[in-house]
Amino acid sequence: MKDELFTMAVPELPGVSPEVRARWQEEVNRNFLRMKHFSEMVMNPKEPALGPTPRQEIYRRNKSRLYRYESKRTHRTPVLFVPNLGISRPYIFDLMPKGSFMEHMTQQGFDMYLVDWGIFGPEDNGLSFEDVVTKILPRMAQKALESSGAREISVLGYCMGAPISASFLGANPEFPLKNFVNMAGPIDFAHAGLFAQWLDARYFDVDKYVDTMGTIPADMVKAGFKLLKPTMDLSTNINLWWNLWNPEYVSGFSALNKWANEYLPFPGEFFRQWVKDFYQQNRLVRGELRMGGRPVSLRNIHAPVLAVGAKEDNIAPPGCVKPLITAVSSTDREYMELPGGHISLIAGRGASVHCWPKVASWLAARS
Amino acid sequence: MADAGGQQLFDMWKKQVEEGSQAWLRMLSTPQAAPMDPQAFWRPFMDQGMAAWSKVMTQGQAPPDLMAQWKQFLDQWIAAWSKVLEQAMGTEAFAKTLGKQMEGFLNTAGPAKKAVDQQVEVSLAGLGLASRSQLIAVAQQIIQLEEKIEGVEDKLDAVLRRLDAVGGPR
Numbered sequence: 001m002k003d004e005l006f007t008m009a010v011p012e013l014p015g016v017s018p019e020v021r022a023r024w025q026e027e028v029n030r031n032f033l034r035m036k037h038f039s040e041m042v043m044n045p046k047e048p049a050l051g052p053t054p055r056q057e058i059y060r061r062n063k064s065r066l067y068r069y070e071s072k073r074t075h076r077t078p079v080l081f082v083p084n085l086g087i088s089r090p091y092i093f094d095l096m097p098k099g100s101f102m103e104h105m106t107q108q109g110f111d112m113y114l115v116d117w118g119i120f121g122p123e124d125n126g127l128s129f130e131d132v133v134t135k136i137l138p139r140m141a142q143k144a145l146e147s148s149g150a151r152e153i154s155v156l157g158y159c160m161g162a163p164i165s166a167s168f169l170g171a172n173p174e175f176p177l178k179n180f181v182n183m184a185g186p187i188d189f190a191h192a193g194l195f196a197q198w199l200d201a202r203y204f205d206v207d208k209y210v211d212t213m214g215t216i217p218a219d220m221v222k223a224g225f226k227l228l229k230p231t232m233d234l235s236t237n238i239n240l241w242w243n244l245w246n247p248e249y250v251s252g253f254s255a256l257n258k259w260a261n262e263y264l265p266f267p268g269e270f271f272r273q274w275v276k277d278f279y280q281q282n283r284l285v286r287g288e289l290r291m292g293g294r295p296v297s298l299r300n301i302h303a304p305v306l307a308v309g310a311k312e313d314n315i316a317p318p319g320c321v322k323p324l325i326t327a328v329s330s331t332d333r334e335y336m337e338l339p340g341g342h343i344s345l346i347a348g349r350g351a352s353v354h355c356w357p358k359v360a361s362w363l364a365a366r367s
Numbered sequence: 368m369a370d371a372g373g374q375q376l377f378d379m380w381k382k383q384v385e386e387g388s389q390a391w392l393r394m395l396s397t398p399q400a401a402p403m404d405p406q407a408f409w410r411p412f413m414d415q416g417m418a419a420w421s422k423v424m425t426q427g428q429a430p431p432d433l434m435a436q437w438k439q440f441l442d443q444w445i446a447a448w449s450k451v452l453e454q455a456m457g458t459e460a461f462a463k464t465l466g467k468q469m470e471g472f473l474n475t476a477g478p479a480k481k482a483v484d485q486q487v488e489v490s491l492a493g494l495g496l497a498s499r500s501q502l503i504a505v506a507q508q509i510i511q512l513e514e515k516i517e518g519v520e521d522k523l524d525a526v527l528r529r530l531d532a533v534g535g536p537r
Contacts, residue, residue, distance in 0.1 A: 027434055061517070062510050122499075123506035139517070194457055203466030205473075212477040227456070231449040235442070242438050314453070 033245035041250070048255035051094045053103045055114070059143040063118025066140045068147055069094075069102045074109030077178045077367035078148040080141055082161035085117040085132060086266040087221055092259050092347050093158075099252060101346055101356055108360040110367070113144040113153075115161070120267045122215050129273040133167045134292035141168075141175065152178035154363060157185050158346060159316060160274070163284055166298060166324065170284075171291045173300035179366050181359060182307045182324050184316045184345050187298075189282040191319030194228055199279040206275040216266035225263070228314055236260075256348070285327055298324070304332035306362050308355065310345035311337055334362070 040046075059066040081102075083090045093114065094102040105112050115137070120127065145153055155177060157165035162185015169177055186192045198204065213220070226232070236257075243249035266274075283289040289296040305328050309318030318337050325335045338345060338354045345355055455461060488498045497505075 023432060023434075062513060121503075121506070123503045123510065126507075135514075194453070197457060197459075197462045198465055200462060203462045204469065205466075208473055209469070212473045212480065229449065230452055231445050235445045235449075238438075238441055238445070 030245040034241065037244050037247065037250050041254075046254065048251070048258055049096065050091045050255060050258070052097045053094050053100055053106060055094075055102075058113070058147045059140065061136060061139065063120055063124065064136055064140070065116040065118060066143055067114045067116060068144075069106050069112040069114065071106035071109050071111050073111050075364055075367035076150065077152055077154050077363075078111035078113060078144060078150050079105065079154045079156050079363065079367075080113045080115070080144045082115050082137065082155060082157045082165045083117075084158065084160035085164065085270065086120070086216070086264045087160070087225075088264060089259060089262055090114060090116050092256075092343070095259065095347055096252065096255050099255075099348065099352065101351070104352065104356045105360060108364065110360070110363065111148055113140075113147070115140050119264055120215070120270075121265075125214050125268040127267040128269040129164070129167075129277065130291050132270065133164060133171065137164060137168045138172070138175075145176070152176040154179040154181065154367060156181040156183065156359075158183045159185055159342070161185065162321075162324075163187060163278060166301070167284060167289060167291055167296050170289075170296040170298050170300050171294040173302075177301070177303040179304045179306070179363060180301060180328075180330075181363065182305070182321060183355075183359070184308065184310055184313055184321060184342050185324075186278070186316040186320040187307075187327065188285045188320050188323035189279050190285075191317060191323075192279065193314055193317045193320070195224075195315065196279055196320075198224075199275050201276075201280045204275070206272055206280070210268040210272045214268050216268065216271045218263040218265045221266065222263040225315075252348070260343075285323055298327040299329045301328040302330055304366050305330045305334070306359070307333075307335045308345065308359065309335070309337045310340045310342060312339070312341040313345065315342040332366070 053069055055067040055069045057065055058068050081093065083093065094100045097103065102112050102114065117132075117136075141153065141155070145151075153176065155165050155169065157163070157180075162182040165180070166182070166185070166187065169175060169180060189196055199206070210216070240253055243253075277283045277289060281288070284296065285298070287295070287297050287299070305324065307321050307324045309316075309321040311318065313321075322335050322337075325333050336358060338358070340348075340350050340354065344350050484499070488500065491498045
């Protein structure tokens, strides 16, 4: 049924200005469209098309995969993108056409390599943070280098991917790192906001938690994130209603909503070490961390470093992202604080305006 | 005229948000003084909201962008709530309560989970089927095997590289 059929003229009323009448006419039309799109969402929900950018699987190990997003390669140095492990799926970085970070970066001439950690099961409960840093990530990085034929590579860590990458780079000063970008990744956990407060060793017994639960279930992860921003669902639904007349918004919403409700579990030992070493003891920034028998020192990072914080980020507040800049040895280092929250920093319309071009141009000048 | 009416309405909404937030903060700061009265919390919002709408209806000066202002009001109202909740959840008392609740949950969930797991194991064994723990053990062995194969691949690659370096056959 065509949208034009949903029209109803607002009658001329005495004392009502034409301006008010026109506005209400528009509102009536929008309400019809809202009803139409709402009915479609409920009666005939369409599965959003995700991950539109072409990619190839380069390497797989257990649940984890390494994907290559090939570009025209106007920049010599490829980029290894390390996202968070657990919590959520990485297709948020390639959500939809014209709304994809990977698409944007490949269009800018960067060969992108994305680490997809995968969905871990109870058989992976023994996998620790250290295993990820010393066994999986080095191999992913090596495979990316081999596949690209490049001698150096830039590493871009997002969210938890930033401390994972920083731990790897801090323990392996010989790694051929060209640039390191930290996007919304917590480094100094003394300023890690509500999560740091809730996971404080005085109140949260992580050993008991992991010993009891084994795998950290996706529902628990979801509960933690929902508690962090209890009004999120309300504002999401109000915004949906407000923009429901707009088919473009509805299509973007469907894709984002699918992602936002797809939480992932954590391997038990990974969660134990993540909470203890990072949230409770803040060992990365203190230089007290050891991985694979090697000390992890952020001072071992000499390549150019960019840290990007999001002003409204309540998962990794800017205060815990920025300290990377002073912790590394790099002389070329920069911190940017951009509008948005933890997710909207890298996904969505705002990201395509505020974040992606800045990160791409920073890297372009150094690749 | 319509713009002035809209601005006035918007100011009233803003006042409503501020007063509501203050009422909520007052209640949070005196937790033991009196039992929580949800009506007392909602009243400032509702009273002012009703007053604003009554004024619009009686004076007949609906601004052209009334809906946009209403949306703005909702956004500010949620933002105010969010800020208040964030303050409340950022306290030591909240973290302590959360920790206690989690501990209570684990004390209940732990034995329950163990009992269910044991029961499932016994039932599956009775049916002659592989148990969950057996399947997990097999999956773990596959993962270990994969690691070993990768180790062998690494060593082979290293040998081939050395052969290449000395110009030997490949």
